Amino acid sequence: MSKSVQSLATGLVYALGEKPIFKPGDAIRILDRSPIGHYRVPIYLRGKVGKVETVIEPVAVDNEEEGFGRNAGSRRHYYRVAVPMSEIWPDYVGSPRDGLYIEVYETWLEKIAG
Amino acid sequence: MSEHTHHDHDHPHAEISQSERPGFYDIMETAIRELLIEKKLFGADEIRHQIELLDSRTPALGAKVVARAWIDPAFKSRLLANGRTACEELGISFYDDTQLIVLENTEKVHNLIVCTLCSCYPRPVLGLPPDWYKLKPYRSRAVTEPRAVLTEFGTHIPDDVEVRVSDSTAMVRYLVLPMRPKGTDSYDEEQLAALITRDAMIGVIPVSLQTGRTAQ
């Protein structure tokens, strides 16, 4: 980055959620909470541990809010997350490398050591 | 049968459906549409236009994209980096404002796509999904036993190949980029596209020389 572009960027404040919290390769856990009424994280993945594969751009509205007509306001990132099949299903039949990939909204993830 | 003395028509008298009243849900659709048009929330022409749009989106579009990726490595690279913009290069617009991630099948990785929660599907580039994709057996089992599901489609994936199941939930849609079959070195883009089926782009079957788009 050239010096003039750098100096333009210093002191810049970003909107909440504008910068991704997670990056590719981060070990994450899909949170375990039980919303009723509407959700987009299937029960079979709650509490499962995986890795961030891709940060999906651009930031977007939470689709769980969008379901109730709230399609404006704060935006965060979705992440394409990889979860080993063996992590989800104790009796999984297949290769140990087989994986499940799913988009998850930032508010459903936490970073874990790994 | 009624007498047809008061108007001309050329359909056979055996068409019972002509005198069968539209069903409950058919009438509901008509009623809702007519009311909303009366209230000027949208025009009748918009519905007609959208039907034409839907009819124009078929697996032939996806087949074009895949065939182009097979013969043009630079296009393939752009396709894998951003599925939507690469499709837009070929004139395929994304009217539903979704994004596209193209998943490449290789000797080491086999991809298939599913939407366990509903029926998310790359409609702009493949058209509307088949019933089986939207029904319980595929949606419930693709994520628990993908290899058994693939076997039911006649597809056997060796143990040393990684199976990746992508479950759509938000605004990203997926398209599988199947492997190019052997023996197609002399094929031109059109000939290649004719081999590529919808089910290969969902990832449940491979592309082979035996099956063309006439056999989905």
Added chain:
Amino acid sequence: MTQTEKLVKRLPNDIGGLPGDPIQRIEHELEPWEKRCHALADVLDYHKIINTEEKRCGVEALGAEMVGKLSYYERWIVAFANILFRKGILTPTELALKTKEIEARWAHEHPDGHEHR
């Protein structure tokens, strides 16, 4: 956990991982009303009257029995009706009266016709 707690916590469409039958490669050519219904969904989305996620939420809200018994586009059109009522765009009475009008219109145009089975 009680039985009903499970019923409330799991949306009727959340079926990933549940036991499933062998896959039958069923497909059908959309009936004209189904295609119109799909077009309606898209036009409602374009106009920000009902967005796609609201539609999904509306289908979920039909509950397990209806989700299990209605076909794909049947679920959509009933969900649209419910959402439009909730938003005050249509009332149940308006829809009921328009329905009767359409039925009467059809009967007038098809004097020898019969009910859909």
